[in-house]
Structures are given as C-alpha cells and as structure tokens.
Amino acid sequence: MISVTGGKGGTGKSTVAVNLAIELARRGKLVLADLDVEDPNDHILLNVELQNEEPVNIMLPFVKYEACIKCGACAEVCDTGAMLLSPDKVPYVIPRLCSGCRACYFVCPTKAIVEGKRTIGYTYETPVNVDDVNFTLVTGMLREGEEHTPPAVLQAKRRALSVEADVYLVDTSAGTSNSVASSLDGSKLVLAVTEPTPLGLHDLALILELAKEMGLEVWVVMNRSGLGPEDRHERVVKEYGYEIVARIPYSRRVVDSYVKGVPLVISYPDSEEAFKLKELADRVWEVLS
C-alpha cells in the first residue's frame, strides 16, 4: 500500500494520485482508494460515475425508557455531547453529534441503551478504463452535514483492501487529522505532495512530523516546481531525514489537462511533466516489487 498525502490542500495530491494510478496500472493490478471522504474527487478527474454504492452505518443509541434508571452514566461518558440529560434525568440523543462509539451502550447498568444505526456516508467500487488501462477506484463519501470522518475512511479503506490487487494506492484528504492518520496507517511508502510556497512548506513540515511519528517512509514530491524558491523545503525535508524524489514542473499543460478533464499522462504523454510522473511510477513500482 502506497499513500499520496501532503498536508496542504490544493497542492495536487489527487492529480498526482490519478496520474500515478494510471501509470502503475500499466504495470500491475491496481486499486485506487479515494479516502478524502469530505470531498472525494478522483472520479471527477478520471471522468467516471461512481458505482456499487454501499452505506456506511454507525451505531446510533436508542433509549428503552422503561429500563432507564436515570443514573446519567450515558451522558457522563459521552465524549461528543450527543447525550443530553433532561431536567428529570432522562437521556435525550442528538444523532448528528453521535460518533457511534458505543460508550453509552457499554456503560449503561440496566441495558437501557439499544443499538440502532445511522447512515453517515457511502462507499463505492467503480471500474475505471482509461487509455486501455483498467483498475478499480474505491471511494468513500460522507453525507452532507456529517462531521465524523473516521468511520467512512476506515470502511472505504477496508473495501479497497478487499479487492484483489498488486498495488493499493491511497489518496488522503488534506491536513494531519485522525482521518489522514487512519488513511496512512499501514503504508509501505508515503508520497507527500507539496508546492514551493510558504504555506506548502508549513503544512509539509506538519505531515512529515506525523509520518515520522507513525514510523513511515516518505518521499516528497515537489509539484509546480519552478514557481518559487525550494531551498527551505529542501532543508526541512533533510532535517526529517527524507528526500525530494520528484519535481513536477509548473506548466500550462498541467492546467490544460485539468481543464479538459483528461489526466496529464494521457493528454500529454510525451511532456516533461508526464515523464516525471512515469519516472516516479517506475521508482514506486521498484519499491513494491
């Protein structure tokens, strides 16, 4: 399993992931897992419609009022504030705040909490066929208004890993949250995509810190290379004991392929940028085999 991440939003994680997926799929059987569940968009970049929907359900507590002794233990243990005690100490559940952790269920001394369920999102398994290349795209998507991302991330990841393949490529969300850590967990290699900007540098340091803490191997990919100075990025990467393994030049062609909605390695297969991505795919493939 290989992950594409980077800390900052908008550095080109999904662009790198999608192009890399196509190149890796030429070499072996691949599953691309889009775990940016709050805003998955690899399917848009690949121009496919999501298929084979399955719900992501989490536990939602219901209260059996005749069994409730009004002890308040459920509200006390609730970490997200989803359980409110009324003036006469009867628990009242606020579904949207519930993360489905079951703590109330376990702590209730009279088994007055009944396990119900709630759908917070969906996973999809979509066959992709572009430029005579086939692979499977697994996508996690949170329902609008939901805030508990980890269950959707984990379920989509499980679904991706249940598909037989030689390579699993994970595309994470931006940031360094629980969800990103859950996405990265188990990666043999992490590709951290950054850009030569101060904010890119700042967020790169955060993701390198997280990866280091998780004991993961990181390769830094400098996207939009040439846009600005990279010496400070280089220093930071070196400090963490990692390396910038690829520089993808900033170019009009990348923007153009994005506008057309056709991944770069297909729309401009002979460009310098596509060459860098293919080279990266070769190096990744080497690590895997």
Added chain:
Amino acid sequence: MKVAFAVDENRGLDSLISHRFGRAEYFVIVDTDTNSYKVVRNPGAEARSGAAIKAIQLLIKEGVRKVYAGSFGPNAMTALEEMGIEYVQLSGVPVKEALS
C-alpha cells in the same frame, strides 16, 4: 424564574450578551424571583464537540427556563426546544438592560 445570559467577559450585570451561545465563556444566571444573580463558566467554551449541548446541560442543572444569546445553532435550538427552555436572540447589550 431563572434566566441565563451568554457572555464572553464577566462584568456581572454589566456584561454584554455574547453573539454566540455554545462557546460563550460564561453564563450570567439571574433569579428574577429573588433578584440575585451568579456567574458560571460555560463548559461548552472548551469542548471539542457538542459545545451547545454541554452548555444546555449546565443550564438544566441550574434550573434555567430562558436563555439569551446572539445566535443558536441547529443542534442547540432542537435541544432547547426538547428541554422546554425558551431562547431569545439578542446580543451586544448589557444583561441589566435586557432584564428591564
């Protein structure tokens, strides 16, 4: 009857009503029967999640029947209605002015 006012800076009855409810720093709780008041810290101010619910739990514990703040989120409004606590949208004015 006990009435609560969400405030961010504790200046007793001169405190200005906050524009927020769940994450306001304090509640000034006035007992209109005895004309007395007290100021309590809002546990919701530092909550990671469900701030408004933690604030409401405090109001229930204190026996509050009515609360003033600048705005209430959807979770807060639903829960306040369920718990039979009246809520009023008002901010930027001193507590004593809202009382009169």
